[in-house]
Structure formats: structure tokens, C-alpha cells
Amino acid sequence: MSKFTKNLFASSLLFSNIAFAQIDVQPLTQILPQGASIGFIAENINQNKIIADHNGQTFMLPASTQKVFTALAAKLALGDEFRFETSLQTQGKVQNNQLDGDLIVKFTGDPDLTTGQLYGLFATLKKQGVNQINGNLILDTSVFASHDRGSGWIWNDLTMCFNSPPAAVNLDNNCFYVNLDANKSVGEFVQFNVPTQYPIQVFGQVRVVGAEEAPYCQLDAVVHDNNRYQIKGCIARQTKPFGLSFAVQDTDAYAAAIVQRQLRQAGIQFSGQVQQPHQPQQGTVLAQHLSKPLPELIKKMMKKSDNQIADSLFRTIAYHTFKRPASFQLGSLALKRILSTQAKIKFGHSIIADGSGLSRHNLVDPNTMLQALNYIARNEDKLHLMDSFPVAGVDGTISGRGSLINPPLIKNVLAKTGSLKGVYNLAGFMTNARGERIAFVQFINGYSTGELENKTKRAPLVQFESKLYNALYAD
Structure with a gap:
């Protein structure tokens, strides 16, 4: 003892x-x-x-x-019994196959929300006979305030998916991947292929190098506005394409782009503006998704x-x-x-x-x-x-x-x-x-x-x- x-x-x-x-x-x-x-x-x-x-x-x-x-x-x-709720709401009326009023998409921080589940809400709206929205699209993310990163998070980890911002709107963990084709000759540049479902841009000049230089290579991601990513550095030749994952940086722009795309996919016309007010929005619930308990x-x-x-x-x-x-x-x-x-x-x-x-x-x-x-x-x-x-x-x-x-x-x-x-x-x-x-x-x-x-x-x-x-x- x-x-x-x-x-x-x-x-x-x-x-x-x-x-x-x-x-x-x-x-x-x-x-x-x-x-x-x-x-x-x-x-x-x-x-x-x-x-x-x-x-x-x-x-x-x-x-x-x-x-x-x-x-x-x-x-x-x-x-x-708590569950995160994502919903479509309106202060307007549904009549004659139209929504006369704004469509509110209310996000509350569901960390498990997928783009498929979000699309299910618009599919439900379509089933209610809505073919057109005569109003604006309002993204309500007011449940959270200030930065979506904690103080003391390491800056050079912020593009990593384990560091994806836990924002009010989380779609597929706010993470996306890019395919790289580095099966090139030494001195040529890597080709970036972005899957079409991601409303982001990836560009850069990553050079393929030989065996002597490869140990000194490093890939760096530089983030620009509106979810544009610039990849710099060099890499050894790779015979097969491979994927790199990145964290979404501008979650609001990312969500706005996906919501508008899904409305089109659901066959719902929309020609108004996209707004994001700071105050919470309330309306009649048209469709709702609940997270796991x-x-x-x-x-x-x-x-x-x-x-x-x-x-x-x-x-x-x-x-x-x-x-x-x-x-x-x-x-x-x-x-x-x-x-x-x-x-x-x-x-x-x-x-x-x-x-x-x-x-x-x-x-x-x-x-x-x-x-x-x-x-x-x-x-x-x-x-x-x-x-x-x-x-x-x-x-x-x-x-x-x-x-x-x-x-x-x-x-x-x-x-x-x-x-x-x-x-x-x-x-x-x-x-x-x-x-x-x-x-x-x-x-x-x-x-x-x-x-x-x-x-x-x-x-x-x-x-x-x-x-x-x-x-x-x-x-």
C-alpha cells in the first residue's frame, strides 16, 4: 500500500x-x-x-x-426522447398546386442528417401537390450563433473531415471527397475529379514527381470563398485513382446550393431569393424529419x-x-x-x-x-x-x-x-x-x-x- x-x-x-x-x-x-x-x-x-x-x-x-x-x-x-428536427414550414398557403408564400427550411443541428433525408422532405412537399413556390427560400439556421468551430481547434486540421464544422445545417457530416488521378508522367499535373453531387470547386496544380523527390512532398489545401478549394504540392505517381476527403467550410452556401438543386430534382419551380435571417422563423409544418433518439x-x-x-x-x-x-x-x-x-x-x-x-x-x-x-x-x-x-x-x-x-x-x-x-x-x-x-x-x-x-x-x-x-x- x-x-x-x-x-x-x-x-x-x-x-x-x-x-x-x-x-x-x-x-x-x-x-x-x-x-x-x-x-x-x-x-x-x-x-x-x-x-x-x-x-x-x-x-x-x-x-x-x-x-x-x-x-x-x-x-x-x-x-x-429528444430528437433533432429538420422541417419545411411556411406562413403562406398551399393552393392550386402552388405555395403562395415563403418556404422555410428549418435546420436545428442534426449531426446525422443526410442529403437523401433532406430530399425526402421536398418529395413529401411534391406529393402534397406543390409544383411551384411563389416566394423566397428561407434557410433558418438561427439555433446556433457565432463561429461553428471551437476556440483552440488547430488551424491546419480545419479542412479534415474529423474537424467538419458542427453547424446548424449538417449534410452528410459536412464532408465531401474528391478523386485524384495521379497516373501521370513525372512533371505532369494531377487531375481532380469532383463528384457531381457536391456543390464545390477543387482546383490546383499538384505535380507528379519521381522517387527521389517524393519523400519531401506534401499536399496542402487552401480554402477560398464559396467552398472553393485549391490543392498545392506534389505527389509520387499513383497507378490507381484515389480519394481525398475535405470538410465543408461555408455550410450555409453549401446547404443553399443543395436545397435549390433538390427542389429542381423534385420538380418544384422556384425563382425567388435565398435568405438567411438571424431571427428564428415559425410557420405551419409541411414536412418533417426527426433524427434518431x-x-x-x-x-x-x-x-x-x-x-x-x-x-x-x-x-x-x-x-x-x-x-x-x-x-x-x-x-x-x-x-x-x-x-x-x-x-x-x-x-x-x-x-x-x-x-x-x-x-x-x-x-x-x-x-x-x-x-x-x-x-x-x-x-x-x-x-x-x-x-x-x-x-x-x-x-x-x-x-x-x-x-x-x-x-x-x-x-x-x-x-x-x-x-x-x-x-x-x-x-x-x-x-x-x-x-x-x-x-x-x-x-x-x-x-x-x-x-x-x-x-x-x-x-x-x-x-x-x-x-x-x-x-x-x-x-
Whole structure:
């Protein structure tokens, strides 16, 4: 049993139980690469006892373990019956096969909305006999305000699909792909082929190079207005075409173009203007699409670490809490208010910048995250959140995690991962050898093995986690 420490004493007070830590994490940290920082805390839920605490009150980047906060806050604020709604509305009248008035397309941040589902709304309108719209097309995206990116998101990741803006209008995850044909002679330029369903432009001059120059090549995407993308750089010759995915940058222009195209495809004439007012619009509902219910969205968010679902929920929680268009800053206020008042989580000086964990501004200590896990475990009969956590060796982001795929850990560890460059986090639960439930939080930041190959750079992490969680199981 390790010595009684000040950090352990403080952690114990938070859970109204002064206890001796039984697992000494310090010796195991020597396995990690030099320079790595580790914060770890674990609690035996059955005994209400902290059994390990190493830097449990040190602020670190939570990365995607942040989604644990988002999932819990969404359950408490929105409820299991919540669904995102996308609808067609009007203040006018449908008569003589015409809509006399404006057509309102109301988006509320559905992160799973597809172009096919959106088209279904216009097909429904067509079935109601509408062949022509005598008015304007109003895109209502007023549910969210300010930037569609969180503060602290890395600028050179913004064109990546995992960084797609979680805007009020999300179509096919606000992600598109472009086919590149680099089967050219050295010195020639790559050909870009954009699928016709995407209202975007991709251009550039990417040169095909020989084997000597290829290791120094890099492709860069430069974003221009109205969803125009310029690709620069060079590439080695590729015998087969391949695709590159990009995040939509101007979601409003993208949605406007798709809506007008789908109206034409549905055989509905429209010659008015496209407007996007800042104030919410209300009218008679002509067609409606509802997302999957909240529990299914949360399960996808947690299992696949879906950033768009997380940040759409993050701002939606704020919208429902404050009854006003929600920014990321308002999302932070709402999440802290809900979790501090309803789950009694003490955030202290923690910084919550988004709901996904993408932001490098987030700062949370392991003990604060443990409070959320503790609340989930003790209220699981009402929350039903534990089933949403990835299961070691089974599904989600820890299905193949090398440290957890052997007995007794496989199928026994339920944990949300958190990964950024240099960050390897876990937050979740396991059952020990005595059948008792353990909640744990692992924050590893600053992990680097220098220039080691990808196949070997995680070896210290696998060894550290394997020893730690086997010790946790045996305790």
C-alpha cells in the first residue's frame, strides 16, 4: 500500500471518504517515454474508496474523454426522447398546386442528417401537390450563433473531415471527397475529379514527381470563398485513382446550393431569393424529419468518438438551457451549470471549450472526470450510459487496443478514449477480480518517442497500460 499523500487526501474528501491508495502508479510511469506526463485516479465504487491517485488534480488535455461530460449533460438536459428536427414550414398557403408564400427550411443541428433525408422532405412537399413556390427560400439556421468551430481547434486540421464544422445545417457530416488521378508522367499535373453531387470547386496544380523527390512532398489545401478549394504540392505517381476527403467550410452556401438543386430534382419551380435571417422563423409544418433518439446518438458519439454529434449536442444543450441561439461559449456555461447543479461535479478552474475534446484550450484534471464517472455508475439505472462506452476487444475505439485485448481485460474494460497528438487518455470502468466495479481516469499528455516508427512508438504505452490495468483488476 502506498503512502498517504496530500493529493489523495484532497481526492478522498471530494467523495466523503478518506482512504489509502492501494496501487502505486509511480513505478509504472518509468515505462513511458521520457517527458510524458501522467495523471491517473481510480475509485472502487462498491467500497466508495480511492484506490489509486497519481497527479489526480493536475490539469491536462482531456481530448475525447470530454465526450463523457457531453453525454452526461445531454442525458440530464435533453432526455431520452429528444430528437433533432429538420422541417419545411411556411406562413403562406398551399393552393392550386402552388405555395403562395415563403418556404422555410428549418435546420436545428442534426449531426446525422443526410442529403437523401433532406430530399425526402421536398418529395413529401411534391406529393402534397406543390409544383411551384411563389416566394423566397428561407434557410433558418438561427439555433446556433457565432463561429461553428471551437476556440483552440488547430488551424491546419480545419479542412479534415474529423474537424467538419458542427453547424446548424449538417449534410452528410459536412464532408465531401474528391478523386485524384495521379497516373501521370513525372512533371505532369494531377487531375481532380469532383463528384457531381457536391456543390464545390477543387482546383490546383499538384505535380507528379519521381522517387527521389517524393519523400519531401506534401499536399496542402487552401480554402477560398464559396467552398472553393485549391490543392498545392506534389505527389509520387499513383497507378490507381484515389480519394481525398475535405470538410465543408461555408455550410450555409453549401446547404443553399443543395436545397435549390433538390427542389429542381423534385420538380418544384422556384425563382425567388435565398435568405438567411438571424431571427428564428415559425410557420405551419409541411414536412418533417426527426433524427434518431438521443440514446442512439450518444452511443454513436461514444463508440466512434464522433466529434460532430458531440459539438452539436454541446450547443443544443445550451440552446435548450438558455432559450437563445447557442455559441460554443454558451455551451460551456450550460454544461458546467447542468453538471454542477444536477450531478454535483466540482469543476473548479477547469476549462471546457467544446463538447468533443478537439480544442487545445480544454483543461481538466482526472479527479473532475472521475466525479462524472462516479455519478454515472451510481445512477446507471436511470441514465443507461455505460452501454455507450467502447468495450475492450469488442467495439468502438478500444476494440483493438493492444493493452486491453487479453484476459482478464478483454470485454471487461469499458472506456472512452481521448487521442490528440501526444495524448493517450482513457476514462471508464472495469470489474476487478472480486466482482467490484472500478472507475478510472488515465490522462497521458506529452507522449513522444521521437522518430521511432509507428509500429513501435506505442509499445511503451501498451506495456504501461497492460501492467496498470492488470494490477487494477487484481487489487
